[in-house]
Amino acid sequence: MAAIVTAEGLHKSFGRQGSTSPPVLDGLDLELEEGAVLALLGPNGAGKTTTVRILSTLLRPDAGRATVAGFDVVRDARRVREIISLTGQQVAVDDKLSGAENLTMMGHLAHLPRRVVRDRVAELLTVFDLADAASRRVITWSGGMRRRLDLAAGLLTRPRVMFLDEPTTGLDPRSQQALWDVVRGVVSDGTSVFLTTQYLEEADRLAQRVALVDGGRIVADGTPAQLKRDVGEAGVELTFASASDAGLVAPALAATIDGARVRVPTDGSVAHVRSVLSAVEATGVTPDHWEVRAPSLDDVFLALTGHVGQERSARSAGVAA
């Protein structure tokens, strides 16, 4: 399959000339195949938003080259803008306008014929379950509804590539689920999706390919299945009253130990979890608390890069100090 978005050696720094601030992008390469979903996964400050801003023509890279559908994002920016849509981290809709007014405005700005705008607005309001609220001002809407309107605004033109910058950050689980369904629908209509996220689960649910970004470069890249195989599916996590209790239990299991916490990799099946718990019970030490936990972004970074994502490690160091 052909790549519809490519980036080669993107560099970007925001510091003034001669300053020592580290680059935001430091030789980032990636590729999105036509009709697929690529998730750019990483912590805050990894360079996700900067990458999206460059690919969507809002920002020029200091070095390197990026194309969308063969058009250079710097030299052919106008052509690129005709075939993409961008939904940024902030919801970009006018609070004082109604939902229908917002969408109609975006349709006109996208230069669609007036009749098409009317039909498409009605269609999207229905698809996104916003038809009932369509004539109310957006300021009265819930966060999830505003996010859906924001996405709808990006879909009026049936873009070839849709950029979504952390689309579910701050959404409740139900709105998150609704948004994932929308993205799947968009993809089945033939749009390629470039998504950034902090959530491994989101990347897993939506993307055919996941690129892990840290410190402005891609540190790992593969299918969600490959990444999960490297990280381990999930773990039974047991928290004990003390580290010595944990030390008594750990030898009975194929476990890693972290203070008073013990983690046993699991496939999540009832049989395996039961066998782990039976083994714990047999030692005679009772945990204060236990749970089956999916790997977090921190786990992924730890497993694939040997360290925690840059900003996170800085933050936890700050907390410890």
Place this chain on the structure above:
Amino acid sequence: MTYVLRDVSTMTVRGLRLVSRDVDAMITAVLLPVIILLMFVLIFGGAMDTGTEYINYVTPGVILLAAGFGAANTALAVEHDMSSGMVERLRSMPVTAWTVLSGHVVASLVKNLVTTTVVFGVSILMGFRPEASPLEWLAAVGMILLFVGWITWLAALVGVLVRSPDAAGGFSFFVMFLPYASSAFVPVDTLPGWLRGFAGHQPVTPVIETVRGLVSGDVPTVADPAGVAVLAVVWCLGLGLAFAVAAGLAFRARR
């Protein structure tokens, strides 16, 4: 290029909706000049000697002060667009940079037309007696709109450059004081010498003199009304054009 007119009209419709639904700003835009008018006429008016009924002297000044203040509010609207993510979206679309700003500018012109009409109405209730032919009214309105135009483009530029709503709000405050150092409230030759130089040559003075000459019949006109009017128009068009270009460039450059 063929889409420029459509983009401008789309953004103007948006700007008008935003402005007309911002009830607080509308109330301020009407109440503030009315209060200032009351203050000048009732409190300072008795002590003023402009050789005429003071309300006839001061009304055009208050109108321009109100128009300037209303126009300056565009800085807030533009700043909101810049910081709320709206501009990010618009810039990822094939929309020409300055059409986004021009929507705000046209909306500001319409809004200020409405508010100045109200202020004119109130001043007539308070005893302002305009003497102007329909053609003179038209010319006065045109002059006020040119004035609103350049302040609005300056406000748009400020809105693009500043990084907080507070800074944008500070700008309207500053603009409100510009007419004080002009012939808006007192004749220029009553000012101290050093201020007279600024007041006599800043753009607000010829605009005020022109509007006053057109609508306030009993106020003695300046020596060369036509020359002052031309000066006023040149000032407004020149500044308007300069700030429009600067705002467009700043909008494109801001990353």
